[in-house]
Amino acid sequence: MLHNLAGGRLDAPFYPTKFNDHFVGRQVELAAAGVVSDSFHLDYDTEFVAIHVKAETLYAEDYWELIVGGDKLVETVHTLDWEEGLQLMVAHPVKAGEVFHFTFHGVAPNNVTVTYHFLK
Numbered sequence: 001m002l003h004n005l006a007g008g009r010l011d012a013p014f015y016p017t018k019f020n021d022h023f024v025g026r027q028v029e030l031a032a033a034g035v036v037s038d039s040f041h042l043d044y045d046t047e048f049v050a051i052h053v054k055a056e057t058l059y060a061e062d063y064w065e066l067i068v069g070g071d072k073l074v075e076t077v078h079t080l081d082w083e084e085g086l087q088l089m090v091a092h093p094v095k096a097g098e099v100f101h102f103t104f105h106g107v108a109p110n111n112v113t114v115t116y117h118f119l120k
Contacts, residue, residue, distance in 0.1 A: 016091040018047050018119035028104055028112040038114070039101045047091040050117035055080035055110050062106045069098035085117055094118075 030036045051074070053064060058080050066074035073092070104112050 016047055016049070016119050017093075018045075018091075020120050022046060022118040022120045024116040024118065026102070026114045026116070028102065028114060030104060030106045030108075030110045030112070032109055033107050035103060035105050037101060037103045039099050041097050041099045042094070042118075044096050044120065046094050046118040046120045048088065048094050048116065048118055049091050050085040050087045051082070052085040052113075052115040052117070053077075053080060053082045054113045055106075056112070057108070057110050059107050059110070062104070062110065064105070064112070065103045067099075067101040067103075068092065069094060080112070085115070091119060 024040070024042070026038050026040065028036055028038045048068060051066065055062065060078065062080055063076050063078045064074065064080070065072065065076060073088075074086075077086075079086075100116065102114055104110075
């Protein structure tokens, strides 16, 4: 059996088909307690492999969610200090134009950095 290495991961169960790293960084600012959303899309096909989330101030009640192409991949995650990135267990194929919709729910003003890790 031939094994491929992509981003430090062997093929099964990851199964990547693309092998060039690509990162997209986004800044999300919550001006007051409540909810803030950030959406974007890419103009080319990719495979989504990880997400990095870092909140400027950590509050236990805060959480975030992520919808990709209409599918909710992350629901009510309270971890706000994933500096190394949340590595997904599979390479999620993303077609050009599919929307990434990040939502942050916070109890106080906050600044959140989100970095998406792709293969292209």
